[in-house]
Amino acid sequence: MKPNDIEFELSELFEIRTTKYGGRACFARRDIPVDTDVLVLHRALGSIVCHEFRKEVCCVCFLYDNGRTMKVRLMEKCPKLAPKGAGLWFCSEKCRHDFLSRDRIESLIEAYELFETNWLSRASDRAGLEDCQTADPEHQISKTDIQRMWDGLEHSWVPMIDRMKLIRQRSQLPVLNEDEYGCVRFVAHCLFTLATANKSCVQMQAFRSLQSNELVKIQQYPILLKVQENVFKTLYVLLPPQLKPMLTSAIFRHILGSEYGNSFGIWESAECSESREYLGYCVLPEASYFNHSCAPNLAKRRQGERMIFTLNSPAQKDQELCIDYKGILGLPVKERRCILQENWFFDCGCERCLREMVEG
The missing domain is CATH 2.170.270.10 (SET domain)
Structure with a gap:
């Protein structure tokens, strides 16, 4: 794309x-x-609440109540589909109802629940993960380097995963940090919107025409190449059948390439901008x-x-x-x-x- x-x-x-x-x-x-x-x-194409604020921010209206935990959970309405709550909190029954009323929302809930289950199960693996992933500061990432990584995923890793049974596929998942986990949920939200929106609506036309900042962003922050790899692998294994067909390397790269230069911060609503909390981001x-x-x-x-x-x-x-x-x-x-x-x-x-x- x-x-x-x-x-x-x-x-x-x-x-x-x-x-x-x-x-x-x-x-x-x-x-x-x-x-x-x-x-x-x-409504945004995709959004994510920062992991540290996940329990304190409504995932629909982004209400933040001075650090108080949101009282309404998804699991109360969807105990079978999302027994762990899918990592979603709401400020009110109305916001939960609005979320559940979205067309084909079950596919996104299922994706979020699978991500949350995997995230919780890897807690011990994350213990020594922080700050262990570094990039070579002497190497200038090139367009060729980026394409080589994607060729490796598409021609080697994906065929290998496709030959495995599901339980074996999940054993190949990378251990994510909080930012990568948030990115997984953000891309899934974008894929859900792309799957359910009218393809000729203005939002879709505007998205298709956005400029990608993939190369310049990765050149400035080389670790993002590994982040992309980890996020794509997680999505490829865990996305439910309703959303998996939307995941191609081209769409994935356009989503993140667009986000790198076009995301909007989700900030606490407060009179003094200097003291506002940064709650997440959206495209x-x-x-x-x-x-x-x-x-x-x-x-x-x-x-x-x-x-x-x-x-x-x-x-x-x-x-x-x-x-x-x-x-x-x-x-x-x-x-x-x-x-x-x-x-x-x-x-x-x-x-x-x-x-x-x-x-x-």
Whole structure:
């Protein structure tokens, strides 16, 4: 799956265009007044709550109640399908009902339950796992290295696993750390959405057209290549039959390649942004075409699982619509640009940065 130039309309208020400096951006179709909601997204392609917050955050609306454990569990409604609760907690009966009402949700629940069972059974194996996986700092990962790993999986490991009985397959599973376990659940959520969504809907079109940052991200963090291998192997063995056909190396790599440069943090709702807890992350393909500016004209806010993008100043026709990627607007220009380069691989050239660099 490769990003393409499929034309689709995200909003009647703005359009996606190729910029003069390369890449794509969102531009106002007409003059738009301040406080206009230019994009409202009701559900992510995929999301994950950080493992440390899994019991304290509702997996539907992402409510966080100052560290208190969520009181509603899945197992109470699905004792046979998810006797261990599938690693899911809810803030209310309503959120649990909304989750269970999703089309073909049983396939995702089964996947989560299998992941949770495997995770709990490997607790003793994880005891000495932390920080033992390292990458060679002297070796610069290349596109060839990445493809070699995937060729090995597809042409050697997958055929070997396919010849084994299920119990033997599971004995070949890697031991995951918390981040890898979260990634397994995140990719499964994305696969579920891809399997159940209308293939022609805007979210699917936006996802297919997203740019992958796989190579540049792995070059910066070489350990991610091993993470990808561990996550793919776990999914290949444990995904239930309803979701397994969705797992191809191309789709898997596009999901993670897109997440590397386009994920949105799920933050605690609090008045003071400096003290908010980082609860997890999600991928919102439709919102991933907003570029960053250190003087953004769009503010983003979360209401439950909805994400809303609102103009904080009037926009003129053909003006680019931009957001703040990481809540870094209060930092000096050099720090902002360093953070953006490390996380999103670009040197910010917004008007504010250019002005502040000149001012010194």
